[in-house]
Amino acid sequence: MNDKSLTDYPRPSVAVDVAVLTVDDRGLLVVVVDGPRGLALPGTFLHPGERLSDAADRALSTKAGLTGTDFHQLAMFDAPDRDDRGWVLSMAHGAALPAGRLPHDVRLVRIDDRSPGELLAFDHAEMVSHAVDDLRARYARHVDPSELLPEEFTVLELRRLYEAVYGRPLPKDTFRRLVVEALETTGRSSSGGAGRPAEIFRRTGTELPAGATALLAG
Amino acid sequence: MNDKSLTDYPRPSVAVDVAVLTVDDRGLLVVVVDGPRGLALPGTFLHPGERLSDAADRALSTKAGLTGTDFHQLAMFDAPDRDDRGWVLSMAHGAALPAGRLPHDVRLVRIDDRSPGELLAFDHAEMVSHAVDDLRARYARHVDPSELLPEEFTVLELRRLYEAVYGRPLPKDTFRRLVVEALETTGRSSSGGAGRPAEIFRRTGTELPAGATALLAG
DNA sequence: CTAATAGTGTCTCTGAGACACTATTTG
DNA sequence: CAAATAGTGTCTCAGAGACACTATTAG
CATH class of the missing domain: 3.90.79.10 (Nucleoside Triphosphate Pyrophosphohydrolase)
Structure with missing residues (x-):
């Protein structure tokens, strides 16, 4: 050089x-x-x-x-x-x-x-x-590493975000099971909407499991 | 700008x-x-x-x-x-x-x-x-995208290469099953070494299956 | 024959994906 | 009650990983 x-x-x-x-x-x-x-x-x-x-x-x-x-x-x-x-x-x-x-x-x-x-x-x-x-x-x-969602959010909000990022629908139940283990609950639930209230979560720095990476990469 | x-x-x-x-x-x-x-x-x-x-x-x-x-x-x-x-x-x-x-x-x-x-x-x-x-x-x-191996090679040579790249041993049988479908046979076999001759393969441009990516990423 | 290496049959176990069911709210 | 949404039980199927078996060579 x-x-x-x-x-x-x-x-x-x-x-x-x-x-x-x-x-x-x-x-x-x-x-x-x-x-x-x-x-x-x-x-x-x-x-x-x-x-x-x-x-x-x-x-x-x-x-x-x-x-x-x-x-x-x-x-x-x-x-x-x-x-x-x-x-x-x-x-x-x-x-x-x-x-x-x-x-x-x-x-x-x-x-x-x-x-x-x-x-x-x-x-x-x-x-x-x-x-x-x-x-x-x-x-x-990782779960929303750029923090496009606020600090606290429901799994539905997270899934909608991921569907936007990847430009395709993601299966509700599989998505939930794959991401929850990289989330931390606040103990509180969303109120106001129709239907059963959704649990509110926070990000943890945890890596997503390999299956989640595969689902999203595929 | x-x-x-x-x-x-x-x-x-x-x-x-x-x-x-x-x-x-x-x-x-x-x-x-x-x-x-x-x-x-x-x-x-x-x-x-x-x-x-x-x-x-x-x-x-x-x-x-x-x-x-x-x-x-x-x-x-x-x-x-x-x-x-x-x-x-x-x-x-x-x-x-x-x-x-x-x-x-x-x-x-x-x-x-x-x-x-x-x-x-x-x-x-x-x-x-x-x-x-x-x-x-x-x-x-992909299979050896940088062509560290010559044009033709055996699965053993390919596995040794991957073990060097990833710095860890890879399971012989699983490795083979995951990579062969991204290879093309020459029809010929290696001769000379002890033991059963190994089939000689060529690269195809094909993507490796998701399982291979997971094995190597993990 | 034995030793050595290549390649495969097969079993098990995990886990994704699909489906439907239960749970908890509003009106 | 019905409607709506959240969350889970469970079945099936594919596939990774492990193990052992068969296949084919040299000596």
Whole structure:
């Protein structure tokens, strides 16, 4: 890593782009912003000495008024001609936030697996695809690791969330049996709805059993 | 992504480092080079307009005489002070090559899961750990995707390879039943060894069944 | 023949998936 | 009471894992 001095070569610009995913009753959504090249993911250039995750944070607060998310590196997009402004590498990040914590004026685009999603500028559609894969992989191993649900929730709410994340219905009884052992009861029950009240649970950090991972991966 | 012009900020140096993994009778090994800061992964700085994978290729041919590998992005290491020469981001890559294709003078270090592996410079030990995770994940889904074995092989050779990759013994009969359906027979058998000759197989691109993935992930 | 290795028949046990039943609420 | 939703008992079926048996070579 010392073939030449650090200063001998021109350096690329380094950017970050963030696919912020969320879920509401329509399903899986991604936050987009309206830029000069059409719809795009929020992003920014890396400032001197800054860490990528800090730049991602800055991009979100600047462009979408979002804060305090945790980011996952997805992939570095490095095609030399991917940005007509010059040589720009971009580190794609994934993040997930509950819909309720988004500003009301944010633009959301539905993610559906069948549409190639050519509606995003640059290579951002591919980034979204990476973000969804990453989200699904993480949700298959832990219970709602990105805390899209509040601290306490019922199994029904959890199942609806997972159905949105994976884009398909999940069997009620099997789902319950697979996830409860990675949950902790609050002892309380939901009230108000029709029907028998549902037990209210909390996340524990526990790994989901292998069977749950298999159900969700399949 | 256009808060300022491209030229307004100082830019980081971007490097690539490659963890080349291989397997021999000692188990899983990684290629290292002896640099000014001690043992390190082969790496280089990104040249203007170059793709990361091309830089990785160049690093390997320059530093270790290796060529024609396929790389997998692992993670971008971006701690501002990770390199005392200045602000250097490094994209860690993983690759895997059969031991027979390595030059004879290459330095190999054994990877064993219990040693924290503080023997590598920079943050390279962590990169190796990422590379192993990535290799295991890929090998759990496909049969020897990095072609560490030659085109034709027996189930025994394949099992020995997987035992090295996962660092634990695998049950002979279950392993066979899980992998054969993702293999294609050549019709021929191995000769020479003691005992009944083993059928010789070829890879197909087929995905391994879910059971195999579970066995290996567990 | 024996030794050695390859490959399979088969049993058991776990657990996913389906279905239907019970449990507990509202109105 | 009926309707609605939560949660469970239970059956079946598939498949992993273990074990031992058969198959095919060398010597």
